[in-house]
Structures are given as structure tokens and as C-alpha cells.
Amino acid sequence: MTLSDADLEARLRRLQARADAVPPPPHDLARAVRSRYAAERSRRLRLAGACLVAGLLFAVVPVLRSTVVDDGGGAASPAPSEPTARRALLDLPPRGSLAQADPWLADVVALDWGGTATGMTDPPVEDRQVAYTGDVEGLRVALVLAPADGATVLQAWFAGPAGADAEEMRLLRQPSPAPRHGPLTMWDVPDPTAPRAVLVVVSSLGDQVEVRTGRTVTADGATRDRWEHVITGNGAGAIAVDAPATWQHGAQVRVTRDGATREVIRPQFSARAVEAEATLPLDLADPRGLRDGVPEDSLELAVHHFTSTYGQSADQLGMTLLAGGPVGGTSTGAFLVGVTFPSGATAGYVGTYAVGSESPAGYVGTTRIAPAGTPLLDRGFAVRLEDVLVVSGPGTGVVAEVRAADGRSLAVLPLVDGAGTGLSPGREADSVRILDRSGLPVASAPVEEPA
Amino acid sequence: MGARDDAGFEAFVAARSADLMRTAVLLTRDRGHAEDLLQTALVKAYRRWRSIEREDPYPYVRRVLVTSAASWRRLRMTQEIVALPPHETEAPDSCEGVAERERMSAALATLPPRMRTVLILRYAEDLSEAVTAETLGCSVHTVKSQTVRGLARLRVALTAAPVDVLEGC
Numbered sequence: 042m043t044l045s046d047a048d049l050e051a052r053l054r055r056l057q058a059r060a061d062a063v064p065p066p067p068h069d070l071a072r073a074v075r076s077r078y079a080a081e082r083s084r085r086l087r088l089a090g091a092c093l094v095a096g097l098l099f100a101v102v103p104v105l106r107s108t109v110v111d112d113g114g115g116a117a118s119p120a121p122s123e124p125t126a127r128r129a130l131l132d133l134p135p136r137g138s139l140a141q142a143d144p145w146l147a148d149v150v151a152l153d154w155g156g157t158a159t160g161m162t163d164p165p166v167e168d169r170q171v172a173y174t175g176d177v178e179g180l181r182v183a184l185v186l187a188p189a190d191g192a193t194v195l196q197a198w199f200a201g202p203a204g205a206d207a208e209e210m211r212l213l214r215q216p217s218p219a220p221r222h223g224p225l226t227m228w229d230v231p232d233p234t235a236p237r238a239v240l241v242v243v244s245s246l247g248d249q250v251e252v253r254t255g256r257t258v259t260a261d262g263a264t265r266d267r268w269e270h271v272i273t274g275n276g277a278g279a280i281a282v283d284a285p286a287t288w289q290h291g292a293q294v295r296v297t298r299d300g301a302t303r304e305v306i307r308p309q310f311s312a313r314a315v316e317a318e319a320t321l322p323l324d325l326a327d328p329r330g331l332r333d334g335v336p337e338d339s340l341e342l343a344v345h346h347f348t349s350t351y352g353q354s355a356d357q358l359g360m361t362l363l364a365g366g367p368v369g370g371t372s373t374g375a376f377l378v379g380v381t382f383p384s385g386a387t388a389g390y391v392g393t394y395a396v397g398s399e400s401p402a403g404y405v406g407t408t409r410i411a412p413a414g415t416p417l418l419d420r421g422f423a424v425r426l427e428d429v430l431v432v433s434g435p436g437t438g439v440v441a442e443v444r445a446a447d448g449r450s451l452a453v454l455p456l457v458d459g460a461g462t463g464l465s466p467g468r469e470a471d472s473v474r475i476l477d478r479s480g481l482p483v484a485s486a487p488v489e490e491p492a
Numbered sequence: 493m494g495a496r497d498d499a500g501f502e503a504f505v506a507a508r509s510a511d512l513m514r515t516a517v518l519l520t521r522d523r524g525h526a527e528d529l530l531q532t533a534l535v536k537a538y539r540r541w542r543s544i545e546r547e548d549p550y551p552y553v554r555r556v557l558v559t560s561a562a563s564w565r566r567l568r569m570t571q572e573i574v575a576l577p578p579h580e581t582e583a584p585d586s587c588e589g590v591a592e593r594e595r596m597s598a599a600l601a602t603l604p605p606r607m608r609t610v611l612i613l614r615y616a617e618d619l620s621e622a623v624t625a626e627t628l629g630c631s632v633h634t635v636k637s638q639t640v641r642g643l644a645r646l647r648v649a650l651t652a653a654p655v656d657v658l659e660g661c
Contacts, residue, residue, distance in 0.1 A: 044647050044650060044651065046643050049643050049646055049647060049650075050615050050643075052592070052596055053596070053611055053612070053614075053615035053616055054615050054616060054618065055592070055596075056518060056593070056596060056597075056612070056615075056616040057514075057518075057616045057617070057618070064523075065509070065510045065513060066509045066510065066512075066513045066527060066530060067527075070505050070509050070530075070531070070534070071501060071502040071505040071506070071534075073531060074501075074505070074531055074534040074535050074538055075498070075501075075538065077531065077535050078535050078538050078539065290525070290528075307522060307524060307525065309524065310524075310528070315528060315531065338536075342559075342560075393629070395629065404606065404628075404629070404630060405559065406604075406605075406606065427630060427631070427634055492604060
């Protein structure tokens with residue numbers, strides 16, 4: 042059966058009703074935004090001084106490395122005899138390296154859930170139960186649960202420095218409802234200046250849990266997800282992940298049980314993990330001196346895209362501004378940022394922006410990934426964004442000849458140091474030849490539209 | 493930023509954050525991500541509040557939201573959600589409703605982000621072509637062409653991939 046446009050439009054409109062049913066954002070959203078803005082501003086200042094140190098750190102950290110944390114308390118021990126029936130988390134005893142420390146458990150269960158500050162009612166202490174508590178990667182973590190309506194529980198995550206007293210434990214984010222069988226997750230970034238996160242997962246007994254720690258691009262340009270085991274057996278544990286703060290958007294937790302995947306979810310983020318993301322330094326090389334002509338917001342988008350898609354820092358990806366600037370005769374500008382993956386494969390991120398405006402980037406997208414072999418600065422790029430063409434090639438290139446599929450020359454775009462932006466001659470444009478001063482071709486590229 | 497600016501910002505958030513949240517949910521299919529996206533867009537707006545509040549800030553914030561969503565897309569993430577546990581649904585739809593939502597969401601997820609965003613703004617958000625173009629920073633012609641191509645691809649995706657009935661339905 043063929044669906045008419047009217048059918049499709051009606052079905053799309055019905056999605057609105059679904060979205061209308063979504064609960065409203067938190068009532069303290071404005072306050073949270075202001076706090077995040079203030080934190081971002083102060084951290085930007087601090088980061089200006091710390092950037093050099095961070096850059097050195099990025100340089101010496103090899104390809105993303107993650108370390109499974111010894112969870113103590115038998116977290117890593119196999120449990121072949123675990124029952125396969127799922128039990129609600131409130132029916133399970135506390136887990137983690139401090140699960141047997143009774144005085145500590147009593148202190149943790151009595152911690153303030155912040156209800157006074159938010160206008161919510163905290164659950165009675167006698168109803169609460171510690172589901173997980175332990176020292177992981179320099180952190181002391183505790184997850185406290187309380188019964189809620191229906192199929193949910195209320196979760197409150199606390200953290201402090203390793204060895205902290207109960208008074209030093211702070212809420213990682215506002216308590217919220219969660220599925221009563223789990224899995225419950227917390228992705229925290231204890232130090233916003235360090236590209237390192239801690240993930241804690243609390244799930245049912247017998248669940249096997251993995252986390253996606255990044256994506257690897259091979260030399261032939263193929264992309265593969267990297268997964269690491271977090272926990273086995275008792276269903277609760279933690280892992281430290283070396284990744285930029287933006288990877289929280291790419292991270293996924295996969296829960297399997299009896300050999301079958303039960304679900305794949307995104308972890309929950311702590312408030313400081315969200316704040317850390319906003320302080321990501323704009324570490325990108327600018328060998329052609331183009332940066333002043335490209336709005337910072339546009340470059341932020343590029344850095345955010347690559348770091349959050351691959352789980353590696355801008356430095357690890359050799360992020361480079363390849364082309365950028367206004368398109369002659371228009372009020373539009375365009376930019377191209379490239380990366381070199383550790384395997385040598387390369388890719389680009391392109392976008393347009395309104396010249397002289399504070400508006401964010403307009404059209405953005407990614408180029409195809411090219412196999413290893415040609416250095417990023419020598420690779421021929423020709424990307425069409427609506428009416429705009431962005432070209433990059435070897436630095437000796439002075440013009441780009443835009444050709445039709447039958448070889449006809451359609452237009453010539455001047456280049457500076459091998460890069461340029463201009464109006465696209467239209468849909469006929471099929472490929473670009475980049476020529477040096479003597480008219481010899483130094484690179485070529487198919488005209489592509491970004492994904 | 494002064495107290496007066498803060499008051500204006502708070503009033504704006506109180507009045508329009510639910511609308512923005514709805515858009516964010518449509519763009520991301522994930523409430524957690526939608527919350528992050530909304531907060532990020534509001535932080536960017538707050539940075540420039542003095543200049544944008546002179547007129548209605550809503551179009552500006554919506555544009556930030558939309559462009560951020562397009563660039564923050566998570567590759568294949570939506571396809572990898574293998575099951576949505578029925579017990580987690582706070583207000584369960586009928587099985588047909590769940591299936592329909594999943595079918596449309598999965599089909600939309602196969603479209604390029606820009607195309608997907610155009611369809612969501614045009615139909616789920618019921619914006620005109622002109623407002624959609626303004627929001628995306630492109631021409632009305634682009635919106636028209638993306639709409640035509642998007643509906644065509646959506647048709648193919650819906651025809652090619654009949655929905656799996658969720659366990660428990």
C-alpha cells in the first residue's frame with residue numbers, strides 16, 4: 042500500500058500529541074541555567090590558564106583507555122548460580138565495597154535529599170534503602186532508593202571524595218523516579234578539567250553490563266563501537282572511562298541477561314558532568330590563519346560533534362580548521378573543520394553561518410570518511426551546502442575548477458593556501474580539481490553533500 | 493547580568509520552557525537528552541540575553557535548540573534501543589499507539605538530521621515554511637525541497653520496515 046503525503050503529514054502531526062504528554066521541564070530550570078552559566082564562565086577563565094596543561098595531558102594519553110575499577114565486595118566475582126528471575130532493586134541488599142559498613146549505611150540513608158531547597162517532599166528516612174555504596178576511582182558514591190508510585194522507585198545519587206564522611210557527600214543531581222528493576226546509572230565527571238568520567242551502574246542480580254567507551258575509525262574508514270565490560274555477577278559496579286566530557290552523549294550502557302540483550306540505554310548524567318561539557322576547550326589547529334573569521338559557536342559545534350561522536354579529545358583527533366570565511370557577494374559564511382583519526386583516516390565537519398550575526402550556525406553536517414593515506418591538509422574536500430561550496434586541498438592550490446560529470450568546466454573558485462568558499466554553480470557540479478600556480482592539478486575531489 | 497535581566501529570563505523560562513521541551517523531545521526521542529539540549533540552548537541564550545530580549549527571544553532560542561540538536565545527533569543511537577521496558581511507561585499508550593509512535597520515530601531516525609528537523613518543525617510543530625526556514629537559517633526553497641524529499645524517504649522507510657510489536661503488547 043502506498044502512503045499518501047496527507048497520510049504521512051497526519052501521522053507526523055500525531056507525534057505532537059505524544060510530545061505534549063511529556064512532563065514539563067524541572068521547575069528550577071532558570072536557576073539551573075544561571076548556575077551552569079556562572080560555572081561555565083568561571084571555568085572558562087580558569088581553563089585559559091589550564092589549557093596548556095590539559096593539552097599536554099591529551100598529548101600523552103594514548104588512544105582512549107578505560108580501566109575497570111575493582112569494586113570490592115565481590116562485584117567482579119562470577120555468580121553462575123544467580124537466579125534468572127529479576128528482583129526489584131528495593132528487594133536487594135546493598136552492594137558495593139561499603140555495603141557491609143553498617144554505621145556508614147545508616148548515615149547515608151539519612152542524607153538530605155534537598156527537598157527543602159527545591160520545594161519537594163523528601164521520602165521518610167525509614168522508607169529509604171541504600172542500593173549501592175563504595176569507593177571508586179577517587180570517589181565515594183552512594184545510591185539511595187525509596188519507594189514511589191507504581192513501577193518506579195525514587196533514586197538519589199550522592200558522591201564525595203574517597204573516604205568521605207557522610208557530611209561530605211553531595212547530591213549528584215536532583216532525585217528522580219527510576220524503573221524499579223533498574224538499571225540505574227550515573228555518569229559523573231569529578232574533575233571538569235580532566236577528560237575522565239566515572240560510570241556507576243546498579244542493575245539486577247545476574248545482569249551483565251557493558252559501556253560504549255567510544256568509536257574507532259579504522260584505516261579503511263570503517264567505524265566500530267568500542268565496548269567494555271563494567272560488571273558481571275552481582276549486577277552493580279563501576280568503571281572509569283578516559284573520554285572528553287562530551288562523550289556522555291555517545292556513551293551507552295548495554296545490559297544483557299542469560300546471553301540476550303535486555304536493553305541499551307543512555308546513562309544519567311550528574312550536574313557537574315553537564316557543566317564540564319560546557320567548558321570543553323576549543324583545541325583546534327589553525328595552520329591557515331582562518332580562525333578569526335569563523336564564529337566561535339560554529340567551531341564549538343565542530344568540536345562538540347567530533348568529540349561526542351568518537352569519544353576522543355580534539356587534540357587526539359588532530360582537529361584542524363581547514364577552510365572558513367565569508368562567501369563573496371552574500372551575507373553567508375562557511376567553514377570546514379577536519380580530523381585525522383589515530384588510524385590515519387580523515388573526515389570533515391562543515392557548516393554555514395550568517396556573517397556579522399550572533400546567530401548560531403545554519404546548515405551543518407559531516408563529510409564522508411576517507412581511508413588513511415592522504416594527510417588531512419592535502420586531502421581534497423569539496424562540499425556543497427545548499428548554494429555554498431567549501432573547498433580545501435594542498436596549500437599550493439590557488440584555484441578550484443568545478444566540473445560537471447561530463448568534464449565541462451562550470452566555475453573557478455579562487456583559493457588561499459589551498460582553501461576557499463564560494464557560491465556553488467548548481468546541481469551540475471560533480472567534482473573539483475585543485476590547481477597550483479602553474480595550472481597543474483594537485484588534488485581532486487567529488488562534490489559531496491554533507492550527511 | 494542585572495536583576496531586571498534575570499527577571500526577564502526567568503519569566504521567559506517559566507512561560508516557554510514547556511514548548512521548547514516539547515520540541516527538544518521531538519528532535520531527540522529521549523527525555524534525558526532533551527533536558528540537556530534545552531538547558532544548553534538556554535545557557536547560550538542567557539549569555540546574550542540583553543541583546544535578544546529586546547524582541548521576542550523565543551525564535552532565537554528555538555533556533556539554537558534546533559541547530560544544537562542537528563549537530564549533537566547520536567549516530568544510530570535510536571536504532572540501538574532494543575526494547576523499551578513496558579513497566580517504565582508512566583502513562584502507557586495502547587499497543588497500537590506505542591507501535592505507531594515507534595514506527596514513526598524509527599522511520600524519522602533514518603532521515604538525515606536536517607531533513608528530519610524540517611519534517612518535525614513543519615508538521616509535529618506545525619510551523620509555516622517561512623518560520624521553519626527562519627528557524628533553520630535557510631531559504632524557503634530549501635524547506636520545500638527538504639520536505640518533499642523527506643516525505644518520500646519517510647514513505648520508503650515506513651513501507652520497508654514494518655514495526656516489531658513490543659514485547660508485552
